[in-house]
Amino acid sequence: MDATQLPGAGVVTATAETDLIRARDIASTVVDPEIPVLSVADLGILRDVEVRDGRVTVTITPTYSGCPAMRQIEHDLKTALGDAGFADVEVRMVHSPAWSSEWITPEGRRRLASFGIAPPGPLGEVLCPRCASGSPRMVARFGSTACKALMVCTACGEPFDFFKEF
Amino acid sequence: MPPVLPSANGDRLVFLLACADDNLVLAQRLGEWISNAPELEEDIALGNIALDHLGVARALYTHAGEVEGLGRTEDDLAMRRSERDFMSALLVEQPNGDFAQTMVRSLFFDTHQVELWSDLSDSDDATLAGIAARALKEARYHLRHSSAWVIRLGDGTEESHRRAQEAVDALWRYTADLFEGGADGHRDQWQKTIEEVLDEARLTIPEDPYQRSGGRRGFHSEHLGHLLAEMQWMQRSYPGLEW
Numbered sequence A: 001m002d003a004t005q006l007p008g009a010g011v012v013t014a015t016a017e018t019d020l021i022r023a024r025d026i027a028s029t030v031v032d033p034e035i036p037v038l039s040v041a042d043l044g045i046l047r048d049v050e051v052r053d054g055r056v057t058v059t060i061t062p063t064y065s066g067c068p069a070m071r072q073i074e075h076d077l078k079t080a081l082g083d084a085g086f087a088d089v090e091v092r093m094v095h096s097p098a099w100s101s102e103w104i105t106p107e108g109r110r111r112l113a114s115f116g117i118a119p120p121g122p123l124g125e126v127l128c129p130r131c132a133s134g135s136p137r138m139v140a141r142f143g144s145t146a147c148k149a150l151m152v153c154t155a156c157g158e159p160f161d162f163f164k165e166f
Numbered sequence B: 001m002p003p004v005l006p007s008a009n010g011d012r013l014v015f016l017l018a019c020a021d022d023n024l025v026l027a028q029r030l031g032e033w034i035s036n037a038p039e040l041e042e043d044i045a046l047g048n049i050a051l052d053h054l055g056v057a058r059a060l061y062t063h064a065g066e067v068e069g070l071g072r073t074e075d076d077l078a079m080r081r082s083e084r085d086f087m088s089a090l091l092v093e094q095p096n097g098d099f100a101q102t103m104v105r106s107l108f109f110d111t112h113q114v115e116l117w118s119d120l121s122d123s124d125d126a127t128l129a130g131i132a133a134r135a136l137k138e139a140r141y142h143l144r145h146s147s148a149w150v151i152r153l154g155d156g157t158e159e160s161h162r163r164a165q166e167a168v169d170a171l172w173r174y175t176a177d178l179f180e181g182g183a184d185g186h187r188d189q190w191q192k193t194i195e196e197v198l199d200e201a202r203l204t205i206p207e208d209p210y211q212r213s214g215g216r217r218g219f220h221s222e223h224l225g226h227l228l229a230e231m232q233w234m235q236r237s238y239p240g241l242e243w
Helices: A010-031 A069-085 A106-114 B009-031 B040-068 B074-079 B099-120 B124-152 B157-172 B184-200 B222-237
Strands: A046-054 A055-060 A088-095 A134-140 A148-153 A159-161
Touching: A010 A046, A010 A069, A010 B222, A055 A069, A069 A088, A069 A106, A069 B074, A134 A159, A134 B040, A148 B040, B009 B040, B009 B099, B040 B074, B040 B099, B040 B124, B040 B184, B074 B222, B099 B124, B124 B157, B124 B184
Parallel strands: A055 A088
Antiparallel strands: A046 A055, A134 A148, A148 A159
16 A cells, blocks of 8 residues: 555645644744844744754844844744744754845834834935934944944934844 | 965864954953943944854854864864964954054954955855855944044044054054965955055054064964963863853
């Protein structure tokens, strides 16, 4: 008898597919601990999710070299998938091609702005997340995290973080 | 110009380690400024830059461990090698001195890193190319910071000018190491950038051509041993310790 005709074979395949969809969904919802409105999918660092023989392999690309959140994200991915019943989870870090802030999704950009962080814009445009004025002043090139600079809006006076073009 | 990235595995390992050591040692030095910088923004900037250097070092050590193939991890390579095994340039281990000295040291190093990473961004080694592409963007950002400070100090008050010139005079002799081990071709472009910044800062390169080197061969000044003793103490006392 052919292996695919064994009782339950079709069910196994369907389960494998469901597992992959579930694993992808769960991995996508893990958030950046520094910017909790942004999921790893929105941030553009989630590169691949694979399920093979019950083992989940999640591939991510680090943002800034000095981003301490990467270790936490790795841990959170393992925990989230573990809680959903995936006991064997590997998180692989792939450096090439290098991440770029262009990989942040349109949804991610909207979420950043609603959180009070100006997203990197086309042609270096920086809009105040409060009044949308486009004339901010740079206060400090190095902000509260590796990915941000500190700005102040010259129109409404709001100080805000800017997610740097990278 | 000789090939920047050696193809033989052993040479490639040495090259990766030298690049990683440079970044680790400078990260440690810049970290010493945290809570001591002249202003809050600078405290944060130096902490951020130190973290970038540390991140580059970690990625390079991990990759070096893979190239070596003996199972050594980033921690083994960073924390379990002795002073004689470190191949970092003499420049990066030099003490912070005053703020001018720290900024001049970073100017010399950041300019070198911009050259190095732009070359390696299209390396055949995909992992290294990825690390380089990311490090290049960061190095450019760091260079903007260090060159802006050197210009502000050099073209500032009489006191800041004097200190900045003293820093250039003191550190110039340690720059030869940066161009040993396959990266010699970069010295001209490097010096051109440095001269542009120093001109604008009203600073001059010392006439004395004396250069001290040896870092790439493991011959260091008295400063590296102290730095490593402090940095490696925990892993040496409690081998294999993890958070």
